[in-house]
Amino acid sequence: MPQTLGLNRILGGAIGVIALVSVLSSGAVLVTGDQLREATDARSRSNQLIRALDNFRAAMLNQETGLRGYLITGRDGSLEPYRTGRPALDEAIDRLRSLIGQDPERTRLLADAVAAARGWQTEVGEAAIRIAADPAKRDEAVHIEADGQGKRLFDTFREKLAAIESLEGAVRAALAERVARGERNESLALWGGTLITLLICLGIGIGINRLIVRPLVRVMGFVGRVGEGDLSSRLDVRSGGEVGRLGATLNTMVAGLSDLARTNRAATADLNAAAAEIRASAQEQAASVEQQFAAVQETAATVDEITHSGAQISKRATEVIATAQATAQTSRQGLRAVSDTAKAMDAIREQAEAVAGNIVSLSEKTQTIGDIIETVNDISERTHLLALNAAIEEEAVKRAAAGKTRSDTTQRTIEEITGRVEENVQTFQQIVASTNQQQLGIEQVMGALQNIRQASQQTAAGTRQVEAASANLTELAQALMALAERYRH
Template identity: 90%
Template sequence: MQQNMPQTLGLNRLLGGAIGVIALVSVLSSGAVLITGDQLREATDARSRSNQLIRALDNFRAAMLNQETGLRGYLITGRDGSLEPYRTGRLALDEAIDRLRSLIGQDPERTRLLADAVAAARSWQTEVGEVAIRIAADPAKRDEAVHIEANGQGKRLFDTFRERLAAIEGLEGAVRTALAERVVRGERNESVALWGGTLLTLLICLGIGVAINRLIVQPLVRVMSFVERVGEGNLSDQLEVRTGGEVGRLGVTLNAMVAGLSDLARTNRAATADLNAAAAEIR
């Protein structure tokens, strides 16, 4: 004898929908966290590049100052060892220029300002530094070399590259302010996405738990209580069916079963009474 498979669409739909909602919220929350995390990393990387640019500008200034210090020391002492700051400053300047070009990239305004600063620095090296060193190599011409270093041209070139570097730093200051705001906003958005997604997931889980308790657990508790009463011999009760789906069908089936048992019990009692009456007549 074949039996029809029970229909469990309602319960499956409830549980499947609950799992689907939790999965969807988790995916959306994870996606939001990833997006805000990427935005925060971009802002942090940009701020790091800005900090490196500021340090490179400081290195440019320090390299030129070291060259000036070394040149003046050589002009005063005439000793070749006094030129060590000048030589190290030249190397440091080349490194600072390369670093600045890499950090500035294709920005036209900063590129123009850097080109002007580099031109002024190179002019100081070739027109002041190298010329003064070459002339000062002859002790008799040291006064002439000192005059070249002090005639004002070197100061003008120093002022030129300092102004250009300060202009780059000013432009970068506005960028740094915007980047700081982006970082703060990114951190806030990441926290909102993380904690908001977590809170939403917890609320959905709580709602699903309440729904399962109301639609499944409580009806099953009533069913079990009804079954216990039937087991104790109470065939007069009927289970109040408040829900549909599998639990509701279970309640209807139990009511039909109990009604059948009650009818069977009445039939048995009637048959027993008839047998007792017939036996009494025979006696």
């Protein structure tokens, strides 16, 4: 076979030849098998014919034996073989006619044998039995059976049956020769086809070994070297077809793998360096994030303390406002009391001044009538008392004036205290409002710090994942480097 044939054509042709040889040998075996089966069937029919002839003879012998037993003993039970022999003879005759078929000579011989058998049954058997029924005529019945007529009839059908058997013997010999020849032909066809098939398979195996197996062995050796990492060699393509195309494709693939290995080695080195840098950066970032997280924790704790302190300050400021408002209320009440006192002092001062004026006028008039007073001591004493009272009212006026002055001063002082208390109340209210705003701001800052802390935790977790990924990337780069080092080019 030319080496340029494809594997499909080679294998297809080989399978076609084997199939053709198998079909031919199978056909020969089938033909010889049919011949052998025909010969075997014919021999089987011949054997059946011989058995039917034997059954014919046996049936006639049974009838003769039963008849003789009856004639000797006179007992009816002795006729049992005779009675069973008659249907057996009929069955044997039918079987022989079926087996002989249309063969004229055998048909004629069978007809003569049947005529002789029927003649014996009629002329000897039935006649002797009919006469032997009368005991006085038994000797006559015995004479019928022994006068030789029965023997001649027996000899006739035996002769005819022997002739049929002789003819069948020649047929049996021919059939045996046919069977033997058929068996030889079948063996020759079977073994010849097998031998030819084996020779063809041997030739096909040699061709496949030269055209397919050997090139595939070279290809497998080359593939094994490539699998071990040797990319420097090339496959020597010596054949065409699929194997040749496979070798050329493998050479192209190995060349591409060699280029890929070089590129992979360089890329792996760069990947390893980049992975190391990423890992170092991730570790630094992780440390920074940890520090930031610690700072956020401390800041959150400080802000928490400030929030607590602000809440206490707001509470104390609220209490001070309440106290200041109570003080301002008391100051306003004292201011109203001082104002009422000042008004009462003004009224007293005015009355004292009026009394003092009346007393001074009265004293002056009293002095003008001093002479009159002398005469009336009692009146003088009373006048002197009035003058004393006048002097007292003059002092009372002064003191009332002094009290008025002090009351005014107290009123102004209380007014100033009340104003300052009200200012302090307003200031404390502003402080409380500012403290509340500051508390809200601090709570917002606290929420922001919580978010920052969560973000820091997530950033730290992400950084650790990046670090782990960097470590995995480094391991992968090292594995790729080791894999790339396996290939030589």
